[in-house]
Amino acid sequence: MxxxxxxxxxxxxxxxxxxxxxxxxxxxxxxxxxxxxxxxxxxxxxxxxxxxxxxxxxxxxxxxxxxxxxxxxxxxxxxxxxxxxxxxxxxxxxxxxxxxxxxxxxxxxxxxxxxxxxxxxxxxxxxxxxxxxxxxxxxxxxxxxxxxxxxxxxxGRRTAEEKVASFLVGWRRRLAHIGDERQIIVLPMSRQDIADYLGLTIETVSRTLTRFEREKMLIIVNGGVRLLDAARAAAMAAA
Amino acid sequence: MxxxxxxxxxxxxxxxxxxxxxxxxxxxxxxxxxxxxxxxxxxxxxxxxxxxxxxxxxxxxxxxxxxxxxxxxxxxxxxxxxxxxxxxxxxxxxxxxxxxxxxxxxxxxxxxxxxxxxxxxxxxxxxxxxxxxxxxxxxxxxxxxxxxxxxxxxxGRRTAEEKVASFLVGWRRRLAHIGDERQIIVLPMSRQDIADYLGLTIETVSRTLTRFEREKMLIIVNGGVRLLDAARAAAMAAA
DNA sequence: CGGCCGGTTTGATCTGGATCAATCAGGCGG
DNA sequence: CCGCCTGATTGATCCAGATCAAACCGGCCG
Structure with missing residues (x-):
């Protein structure tokens, strides 16, 4: 847990x-x-x-x-x-x-x-x-x-993919700032919360995360994600 | 002018x-x-x-x-x-x-x-x-x-129509706040500026304004708009 | 241990707004 | 007064992400 x-x-x-x-x-x-x-x-x-x-x-x-x-x-x-x-x-x-x-x-x-x-x-x-x-x-x-x-x-200006990547990178930075340096990025909020934060639907968030997993950028685990390719995520978040 | x-x-x-x-x-x-x-x-x-x-x-x-x-x-x-x-x-x-x-x-x-x-x-x-x-x-x-x-x-959550209506209502309120109580809402910024403010394209802003004009909610004048149906605009901005 | 139940994933289809492409209008310099 | 140039409008088409619709999954309670 x-x-x-x-x-x-x-x-x-x-x-x-x-x-x-x-x-x-x-x-x-x-x-x-x-x-x-x-x-x-x-x-x-x-x-x-x-x-x-x-x-x-x-x-x-x-x-x-x-x-x-x-x-x-x-x-x-x-x-x-x-x-x-x-x-x-x-x-x-x-x-x-x-x-x-x-x-x-x-x-x-x-x-x-x-x-x-x-x-x-x-x-x-x-x-x-x-x-x-x-x-x-x-x-x-x-x-x-x-x-x-x-x-x-x-x-206003980012695509769904960029939104989800930006969210993960930004959330990880904030967790690190308060001293949570665990490998896994904990996501205590629901998919619906994330969707409402990013101006997307729950389905788009889910699909985008699944795609990231298929592309080996991360692994979806219970209660969060494990980021495998932080550089790729950062690149998506920046551009 | x-x-x-x-x-x-x-x-x-x-x-x-x-x-x-x-x-x-x-x-x-x-x-x-x-x-x-x-x-x-x-x-x-x-x-x-x-x-x-x-x-x-x-x-x-x-x-x-x-x-x-x-x-x-x-x-x-x-x-x-x-x-x-x-x-x-x-x-x-x-x-x-x-x-x-x-x-x-x-x-x-x-x-x-x-x-x-x-x-x-x-x-x-x-x-x-x-x-x-x-x-x-x-x-x-x-x-x-x-x-x-x-x-x-x-x-994140408003439609194009709601965005444009909200913008007009909000901008008018800000103008009134600094003492500009003229009938016409002056819009010194370009359509592109408005689009980039609302997370839309210039075409969508233009089309939405022309539709508002067709529906007699406002009249597009040089350098701004004259609001005819403020109540309708406010309703769109609220909902 | 089995059957809910809430949240999540996945699939099929639709559509609001984007994109691509001409005009159009009006201010300005010549 | 004319032609250009820049920004705005209008039209045709496209598509990213929404919507609609099933599964799926894991925890929990009986």
């Missing part, structure tokens, strides 16, 4: 920010010991089972979130049910940059998820006293924006 | 920040008189003719920009020349939120453009002394991110 996604699956994160395994990756990486205990005072840990909602588009945005374990699916829906997954959040990711008082998208757990939840008000107050923390938030927002722009290029 | 896009086309902006017609709309809206004169000291005004470049993807990011007049096209290219326009910048828009020391996209003038250019270094220094300004930058980044997410939904 393939383990869940977490920087160090053997050590549990039980509430103490100073022991947080994703701190250096997260916005909290900018906090010193004193800041951290104040942060801990205003944060609450939440745990969600697969498919439970962190929050829903359109609701009043009471809270901001800091993912500490698992993978979340971020998405928007059209009235008739068409869905666009706008991103997958990993441990260390911050969900709270928003221009209005309502959530602009929905987020729910792909596998079991842990997160720090802070009331928006307490969070705003916390920030106001700590400009260096705001700088950090800004860096995270900038990275997020840059990823979104890359995704626009993908959605 | 249709006038260029500017909040108040009759008053020129000649270098003095305190006389800047877009200040309240821009990141500078958060600055007081003293901040403003320091800002003015480190800013330089640049003017570009149509199709001149503000900056190019991949180059070292020396500067940040604050658009004061005209429209800029922001885009990314694939190695084979496929282009995705990731946005159009209007007066008041800030171009400078980036996660790396290189520009992540290219920007050039659609029509003739004016902008404040600041060295990234001077800008960073300026920010460090002024946390409230950073908050403002953050709000702008959040709005930008939210627009990008909306655009991902459009690119």
């Amino acid at each position: 393939i383990r869940t996604i977490s920087p160090n699956p053997n050590r549990a994160n039980f509430g103490r920010c100073s022991a947080c395994t994703v701190r250096s990756l997260s916005v909290c990486g900018a906090l010193d010991q004193a800041d951290l205990s104040e942060f801990e005072r205003i944060a609450r840990h939440v745990h969600l089972a697969a498919n439970e909602a962190l929050f829903t588009a359109g609701q009043l945005a009471h809270s901001v979130h800091n993912l500490t374990a698992g993978v979340a699916r971020l998405y928007k829906l059209l009235p008739d049910g068409r869905r666009q997954v706008i991103g997958f959040a990993l441990p260390g990711d911050f969900l709270g940059v928003a221009p209005s008082d309502r959530y602009g998208f929905s987020a729910d757990a792909v596998d079991s998820v842990s997160a720090c939840r802070l009331s928006k008000e307490a969070f705003r107050h916390f920030i106001e006293q700590r400009p260096h923390f705001l700088v950090r938030i800004n860096e995270f927002a900038a990275r997020e924006l840059s990823l979104a722009q890359e995704q626009m290029l993908l959605l | 249709i006038r260029t896009i500017s909040p108040n086309p009759n008053r020129a902006n000649f270098g003095r920040c305190s006389a800047c017609t877009v200040r309240s709309l821009s990141v500078c809206g958060a600055l007081d008189q003293a901040d403003l004169s320091e800002f003015e000291r480190i800013a330089r005004h640049v003017h570009l003719a149509a199709n001149e470049a503000l900056f190019t993807a991949g180059q070292l990011a020396h500067s940040v920009h604050n658009l004061t007049a005209g429209v800029a096209r922001l885009y990314k290219l694939l190695p084979d020349g496929r282009r995705q326009v990731i946005g159009f910048a209007l007066p008041g828009d800030f171009l400078g939120v980036a996660p790396s020391d290189r520009y992540g996209f290219s920007a050039d003038a659609v029509d003739s453009v004016s902008a404040c250019r600041l060295s990234k270094e001077a800008f960073r220094h300026f920010i460090e002394q002024r946390p409230h300004f950073l908050v403002r930058i953050n709000e702008f980044a959040a709005r930008e991110l939210s627009l990008a997410q909306e655009q991902m939904l459009l690119l």
Whole structure:
């Protein structure tokens, strides 16, 4: 069985920010010991089972979130049910940059998820006293924006084959960034999630992966893929 | 002839920040008189003719920009020349939120453009002394991110008809926001720009607009469109 | 251990939008 | 005022990926 996604699956994160395994990756990486205990005072840990909602588009945005374990699916829906997954959040990711008082998208757990939840008000107050923390938030927002722009290029101008290859390469890079260096690229999300992320149908994603396997670029395993020809995948993702 | 896009086309902006017609709309809206004169000291005004470049993807990011007049096209290219326009910048828009020391996209003038250019270094220094300004930058980044997410939904899941209708409605809203309340929706960008923004071809954009005209939803005029049935357009954009 | 059940794969066919190919229109220089 | 040049429109055809329709597969519960 393939383990869940977490920087160090053997050590549990039980509430103490100073022991947080994703701190250096997260916005909290900018906090010193004193800041951290104040942060801990205003944060609450939440745990969600697969498919439970962190929050829903359109609701009043009471809270901001800091993912500490698992993978979340971020998405928007059209009235008739068409869905666009706008991103997958990993441990260390911050969900709270928003221009209005309502959530602009929905987020729910792909596998079991842990997160720090802070009331928006307490969070705003916390920030106001700590400009260096705001700088950090800004860096995270900038990275997020840059990823979104890359995704626009993908959605608007890449072929199905390029989309799937780009997704695998990008996902692998993000897993590596949080310390998951396993041979196998774990894919906890469903084919439908991937399709909705890439602007494709589930059938096209499935066919494309099968073709990649036939062409010996990868092997489809339970819960993920094993990449055999990383160079070829990277080339497809680039061009 | 249709006038260029500017909040108040009759008053020129000649270098003095305190006389800047877009200040309240821009990141500078958060600055007081003293901040403003320091800002003015480190800013330089640049003017570009149509199709001149503000900056190019991949180059070292020396500067940040604050658009004061005209429209800029922001885009990314694939190695084979496929282009995705990731946005159009209007007066008041800030171009400078980036996660790396290189520009992540290219920007050039659609029509003739004016902008404040600041060295990234001077800008960073300026920010460090002024946390409230950073908050403002953050709000702008959040709005930008939210627009990008909306655009991902459009690119991934909307039909050609919905894309064109959404574009017109969204563009009109942005024009209204900067004070352009004219009956006609000015479209200074080419059909190719619109196509590359919507993930379509120029032919599909053209055909869709002519169909909208045949169906009496709008009239195509030189340099823009006159919207006759705003409700219908809004309905198409929503669903 | 067998029969669901949800997610995935595979196959057959269809179609929205792309591609290829002429016009067409309007601004501009001569 | 004419002819060109660039961008836009319109028409004919094509095809990548969607849709429709079965299997298939693995985990789980009785």
